[in-house]
Amino acid sequence: MNRMMKCTMMLVIAVLAVSAVFAEGQAEVAYPERDITCIIPFGQGGGTDVWARKVMGSMAKDLKVSITTTNVTGGSAGSIGISQVWNSPHDGYVLAATSETPLTIPVTTPITQTSKDWDYFIAGGSPGLLCVNSVTAAKLGIDTLDKLAAYGNKASLKIAGTTGGLWFALASLVSEKNYGNWPLTWVSYAGSGPAILATVGGIDADLVVASAGEVKDYVRAGQLIPIAHMSPDGYTFKTDAKSIDVPAITKVIPGIAKYLPLQQWLGFKVPSDTPADVKARLTSAFKVAMADPDMVKFASDQIAVIYNKSGVEAKTMAQKSESNLCWILFDLGKTTYSPAERGIAKP
Amino acid sequence: MELLYLIEEFFKIVMDPMVVLVIFGATALGTIIGALPGLTATMGIALLTGLTYKVPVNYTFAILMGIYVGGIYGGSISAILLNIPGTASAAATAIEGNLFAKRGKAALAIKVTRSASIIGTLVGVLALALIAPQLSRIALQFSAVEYFLLAVFGVLMCGSIVTSDLTIKGWIGGLLGLCVAFIGYDVISGAPRFDFGNINLSGGISLIPAMIGFYAIPEVIKALARDGADAPAMDMEGSVTESPEALASKSVAGGKDPGSFAIALKNIPVIIRSALIGVGIGALPGVGEDVAAWIAYDNARKTSKRKDEWGTGECYEAIIAPEVANNAAIGGATIPLLTLAVPGSPPAAVLLGAFMIHNIRPGPMIMVDSPRFIFYIAALILVAVVALWVVGILLARPMSSILKIPSVFLMPIIAVLSIVGAYALNLKRFDIFVVVLFGAIGYILDKMKYSAAPIVLGIILGTMIDENFRRALIVNKGDPSFFVTNSWISLVFVVIIAYVIIKQMVPRQLGSRVNLKNLRGFLAARRPGGTPPRP
Numbered sequence: 103m104n105r106m107m108k109c110t111m112m113l114v115i116a117v118l119a120v121s122a123v124f125a126e127g128q129a130e131v132a133y134p135e136r137d138i139t140c141i142i143p144f145g146q147g148g149g150t151d152v153w154a155r156k157v158m159g160s161m162a163k164d165l166k167v168s169i170t171t172t173n174v175t176g177g178s179a180g181s182i183g184i185s186q187v188w189n190s191p192h193d194g195y196v197l198a199a200t201s202e203t204p205l206t207i208p209v210t211t212p213i214t215q216t217s218k219d220w221d222y223f224i225a226g227g228s229p230g231l232l233c234v235n236s237v238t239a240a241k242l243g244i245d246t247l248d249k250l251a252a253y254g255n256k257a258s259l260k261i262a263g264t265t266g267g268l269w270f271a272l273a274s275l276v277s278e279k280n281y282g283n284w285p286l287t288w289v290s291y292a293g294s295g296p297a298i299l300a301t302v303g304g305i306d307a308d309l310v311v312a313s314a315g316e317v318k319d320y321v322r323a324g325q326l327i328p329i330a331h332m333s334p335d336g337y338t339f340k341t342d343a344k345s346i347d348v349p350a351i352t353k354v355i356p357g358i359a360k361y362l363p364l365q366q367w368l369g370f371k372v373p374s375d376t377p378a379d380v381k382a383r384l385t386s387a388f389k390v391a392m393a394d395p396d397m398v399k400f401a402s403d404q405i406a407v408i409y410n411k412s413g414v415e416a417k418t419m420a421q422k423s424e425s426n427l428c429w430i431l432f433d434l435g436k437t438t439y440s441p442a443e444r445g446i447a448k449p
Numbered sequence: 450m451e452l453l454y455l456i457e458e459f460f461k462i463v464m465d466p467m468v469v470l471v472i473f474g475a476t477a478l479g480t481i482i483g484a485l486p487g488l489t490a491t492m493g494i495a496l497l498t499g500l501t502y503k504v505p506v507n508y509t510f511a512i513l514m515g516i517y518v519g520g521i522y523g524g525s526i527s528a529i530l531l532n533i534p535g536t537a538s539a540a541a542t543a544i545e546g547n548l549f550a551k552r553g554k555a556a557l558a559i560k561v562t563r564s565a566s567i568i569g570t571l572v573g574v575l576a577l578a579l580i581a582p583q584l585s586r587i588a589l590q591f592s593a594v595e596y597f598l599l600a601v602f603g604v605l606m607c608g609s610i611v612t613s614d615l616t617i618k619g620w621i622g623g624l625l626g627l628c629v630a631f632i633g634y635d636v637i638s639g640a641p642r643f644d645f646g647n648i649n650l651s652g653g654i655s656l657i658p659a660m661i662g663f664y665a666i667p668e669v670i671k672a673l674a675r676d677g678a679d680a681p682a683m684d685m686e687g688s689v690t691e692s693p694e695a696l697a698s699k700s701v702a703g704g705k706d707p708g709s710f711a712i713a714l715k716n717i718p719v720i721i722r723s724a725l726i727g728v729g730i731g732a733l734p735g736v737g738e739d740v741a742a743w744i745a746y747d748n749a750r751k752t753s754k755r756k757d758e759w760g761t762g763e764c765y766e767a768i769i770a771p772e773v774a775n776n777a778a779i780g781g782a783t784i785p786l787l788t789l790a791v792p793g794s795p796p797a798a799v800l801l802g803a804f805m806i807h808n809i810r811p812g813p814m815i816m817v818d819s820p821r822f823i824f825y826i827a828a829l830i831l832v833a834v835v836a837l838w839v840v841g842i843l844l845a846r847p848m849s850s851i852l853k854i855p856s857v858f859l860m861p862i863i864a865v866l867s868i869v870g871a872y873a874l875n876l877k878r879f880d881i882f883v884v885v886l887f888g889a890i891g892y893i894l895d896k897m898k899y900s901a902a903p904i905v906l907g908i909i910l911g912t913m914i915d916e917n918f919r920r921a922l923i924v925n926k927g928d929p930s931f932f933v934t935n936s937w938i939s940l941v942f943v944v945i946i947a948y949v950i951i952k953q954m955v956p957r958q959l960g961s962r963v964n965l966k967n968l969r970g971f972l973a974a975r976r977p978g979g980t981p982p983r984p
Contacts, residue, residue: 139876141876145798146792146798146799146801146802146805147790147791147792147798147801147802147805151802151805152802152805155802155805155806156806159806172495172875172876173802173875174875174876174877175652176633176634176651176652176653176655177633177634177648177651177652178634178639178641178651181634181648181651181652182648182649182651182652182877185648186876186877210639211641211648211651212646212648213648260924264636265636265637265638265639266639270639287923287924287926288923289920289923289924290636290637290638290639290920291636291920292636292916295790295791296734296735296791299589299734299789299791300592300593302589302789302813303589303590303591303592305590305592305935305936306592306593306920306924307924319790319810319812319813319814320812320813322813322814322817323812323813323814323817325813400808403808403810436639
């Protein structure tokens with residue numbers, strides 16, 4: 103009996119200990135009065151992760167609390183991490199790192215929140231490039247956009263990327279019948295990193311669409327050749343030794359110009375119904391972080407443009423991307439829910 | 450030349466006593482984190498990455514590499530003592546390691562795995578420092594076909610995980626694990642699978658909570674289901690007669706056992722093979738210490754000359770192989786991390802994040818941009834190996850005396866740690882539910898004498914098999930002949946897989962023939978005037 107009691111006691115202590123860990127603090131004082139968590143819905147080392155860690159690091163200094171970054175991956179377009187933030191209290195203590203990709207969540211998952219339900223803080227982004235593996239390029243003679251456009255057997259070429267999101271939409275614009283109609287074979291990977299690697303290896307894929315920041319080192323090492331800027335304008339890719347002029351994709355596929363520009367952008371977001379004073383404090387900290395000279399250097403290392411947008415400006419940018427991305431995916435038949443039923447306006 | 454760079458960096462580090470102290474502390478902390486059920490090496494690194502944000506760079510990497518090396522070793526301690534692998538990579542060690550503990554040889558087993566870990570890490574470091582560029586080039590040759598075949602090869606070992614009654618139970622477990630791995634958002638088609646509209650399920654079942662459920666919870670239930678302190682601390686299917694206290698005191702007083710390095714020396718062929726497997730598997734982007742440990746375990750079992758020792762709690766090969774391999778995979782996994790910016794394992798993925806924070810951008814240009822960085826990291830791991838040696842000796846005794854704690858106190862602590870650990874990794878409440886549910890399933894399966902090992906193996910390899918099989922077919926326009934003709938690597942894999950399958954089937958037939966012979970001999974002996982059967 104005594105032992106039974108002991109056993110029960112231990113279980114009670116165990117339960118208490120667990121509940122203590124999960125107990126949520128309350129009390130309303132000046133924000134922030136305790137540490138903040140930033141949920142990153144994608145894996146370590148990717149664009150969203152790297153930018154979130156950098157921006158949060160700078161903001162923590164101004165907010166004078168520590169910001170813990172946690173990668174919560176999985177689902178479609180980062181839906182697991184994003185829904186975790188939505189399901190937490192809307193008090194500014196749980197932030198969601200984001201890119202443009204989670205904007206496709208409402209059309210690919212049962213989650214109904216759209217950009218209307220979030221407030222955005224957009225730090226920066228890197229231009230999208232169509233790259234070819236240098237070995238394939240030399241073998242097939244497709245090291246420039248014109249040569250690739252003229253190449254007859256496009257069906258034998260494979261293009262790597264992640265299904266859903268920005269790079270998928272851009273690659274689809276090039277390859278799908280109603281758009282560029284280059285019959286490339288789509289090979290899907292769990293993230294940009296593995297997709298780029300599969301292209302560098304040259305066995306699984308020949309082409310990849312990714313951000314300049316992500317492919318930078320492979321371009322410098324001569325393993326990937328950037329052949330098109332996924333935008334209506336040309337782009338100059340600068341490395342230490344040389345600069346490469348990358349023509350606009352619209353030069354050979356003018357028909358997709360109306361869908362462009364589709365830009366990468368990275369930053370974080372909070373639910374719109376977060377208290378106004380909290381959002382104001384976050385905005386001021388964000389502005390301070392973006393003005394940090396260290397941030398400017400970081401952006402240039404990532405071959406990125408700094409957007410430094412918050413408030414209405416950022417929300418407008420997010421809504422435009424959302425409308426473009428969701429409707430392109432819908433037209434391709436890649437959505438489970440129509441953008442119209444989620445109240446997303448047609449571009 | 451590379452070796453000289455490594456030695457130079459090693460001495461540079463050793464010259465700074467503060468850094469050395471930090472590595473020792475971090476390795477000890479890593480070992481403890483690894484040994485605590487529920488807290489993994491990945492989580493240790495993730496936790497410390499956040500905490501070291503403002504720490505100077507030279508201390509940061511000293512801390513993180515120490516945690517990494519210590520954490521991977523530490524996982525084996527709880528695997529041996531409690532049959533609960535502290536990290537996923539120690540699951541293979543638990544199979545035989547815990548039998549050592551049940552025989553009162555826990556301290557010896559911990560010593561042997563420590564030596565194995567040290568040797569493994571050392572080989573991994575040498576590979577990192579000396580042949581990183583070459584290995585990363587080979588790793589790039591692995592396409593979807595090769596990854597698929599590697600995963601199939603890994604899953605084949607389900608057939609050789611022993612259960613006391615039926616061999617096929619290993620396969621059933623493996624299949625169950627594969628099914629669990631199919632839950633969630635599918636990367637290839639971008640469609641949700643088996644999620645029943647539940648947002649949590651669409652993210653899939655995470656390995657760590659599932660593993661904690663399968664291993665830790667059944668042990669806790671079993672211990673608490675037993676009544677009274679005089680019952681043994683661990684279930685041994687009726688064959689344990691000693692109390693946990695007696696076992697523990699035997700464990701701690703393991704002084705008269707042979708030296709662990711002497712034991713390791715006797716198993717040189719296994720060590721060499723396992724180290725190569727560890728480095729090779731580790732160097733493949735996305736395949737980690739856990740797969741390396743399983744494949745090394747399987748390889749050691751198949752090539753063992755003392756097959757009858759396996760599963761008796763006396764087989765050193767069975768604990769040396771996985772521990773050499775998972776620690777060798779540290780150096781291995783660091784190779785694609787540094788040269789391709791693609792982590793070779795989950796802890797390496799967290800490390801990549803840490804590099805990025807400190808403005809170090811690994812990738813194909815690292816040898817041009819920061820040529821010494823690879824040697825610096827290799828040298829840090831090297832110092833951590835020395836630290837592991839010392840820390841391991843200091844921690845072995847207090848760790849083995851965990852068995853002295855009566856299970857009414859120990860098991861609730863383990864239950865709390867497990868649940869907190871599973872939650873803390875991703876901060877997902879759903880993961881707590883996974884631990885509890887899989888714990889209950891694990892307990893029932895344990896009662897039905899199913900081993901958790903093949904299920905966990907199935908979960909680890911399921912996604913790899915599924916995605917790469919379909920990707921390979923897409924890339925090759927649906928032509929399956931590519932699995933043989935893709936490259937020399939795939940051909941080698943196909944041959945090995947065919948050999949393993951045939952070998953798993955043939956001994957059974959031979960065995961039945963032998964039995965028949967025995968029966969005839971037995972009958973002959975029973976006949977009056979017949980010759981007795983030859984032994």
